[in-house]
Amino acid sequence: MFEKLYRYLYKEDKQRICTDITEDACQYVPRNFFLQIFSNVFTQLGDTLSNPKTVLTWLMSYVSAPVYLISLIVPLRESGSMVPQVFFAQFIHKRAIRKWLWVIGALLQFVAIASIGVIALYFKGVPAGWLIVAAVILFSLSRSMSSLTSKDITGKTIPKTRRGRMKGYSVSVSGVLVLAAGLFMLYQSRNDATISFYTNIIFFASATWLVAALIYSRIKEFPSEIQDEKDDKEGILSSFALLKTDKHFRDFIVARTLLLCTALSAPFYVVLAQEHVGKEAYLLGLFIIAKGVASIVSSPIWGKYADKSSKNIMAVAVMIASVLGIFIFFTISYFDTLRSAKWIYPVVLFVLGIAHQGVRLGRKTYVIDMATGNERTSYVSVSNSVIGIILLLVGGLSALVSLLSVEGVILLLSILGLAGAYKSYKLPNVEQI
Structure with a gap:
């Protein structure tokens, strides 16, 4: 079944591209392709239903956390899911x-999210606030190991020119499930949402990682090259040396930093x-629906x-987010009627969701395609660790600026996004290397 469906999707009649x-690994591409899609669908659904920007914020407010x-x-x-990756890389090698390692990380994420519900x-x-923060830290560390490992597995089991579409299909299918969840939440918001309603969402979200772990364990993986002890003497410092010695990688880090505006x-x-x-409860449902539809479309x-061309996708996507941000800045500043319209914010989050999906799919495909073997793990771990640190710094700065003007922060991030579009466009096209 996997073989036939894979050939249909890619129109491969005779010889498979590997x-x-x-x-x-070439012999098991169809099976591994769909197993990774299915596992990603469940983890992405869980991510949305336990999103800290929406669901966890609502939940913590509900339990009166400061x-x-x-x-x-x-x-x-x-940041917690990015910064530790350079440490995990030495272990994974x-x-x-x-x-x-991915399966263990998924099981720990199940425990972390389920504990938030309890x-x-x-x-x-x-x-409650401190305990939830502790659970989020456990979740982030577990996610860090799974995220790094997944890119390595994708690079080992899925050929170039197939990786981006695999991620696209998984996000799209999960978007359908997210849309259904958002519609259910919107319906339920007609009644007074109780703590049981919110915790049931969290418990359901936690279960998605349990299902994903079971699916991922069925992937057919062949042994990777093991890093010798002598190659690991300098450890973490040798990984960070890539920033100095590899101009291509350094340019990618700069571009990815500027792409942070969408997140x-x-x-x-x-x-x-x-x-x-x-702050009506229906907003939460509308925002989740907007994210689901954006993913599907x-x-x-x-x-x-x-x-x-993953680098062109990054450029186009962040350009969309930047233009949107500039539009919203002027709307909030000068058009009183429009900024109070109830429909505009779900639409804005829908467009931002489209842009953010493009940025995520583009940069994930790019970093997987630009390297091979253990080098890929080093690229991913170092880039994520650096971005995690920058995210903390920029996030803290944005929080301070937001005390003066929320729309001003959006404008600033949008301007950085324009620079990110230019920098992304100037990167080499790794799909043709």
């Missing part, structure tokens, strides 16, 4: 079979919506073209 993978703790969960979840049921105020601007759009429309297209 660029950048071994002959042994604002200063609520403000920690976004940078902790995002010593494992010939690596899929079990905490919300039995704790309130400051204790960092999302919470500020939510804040604007709460300021000008209100855009991900297959982004994925298809990322396999042709």
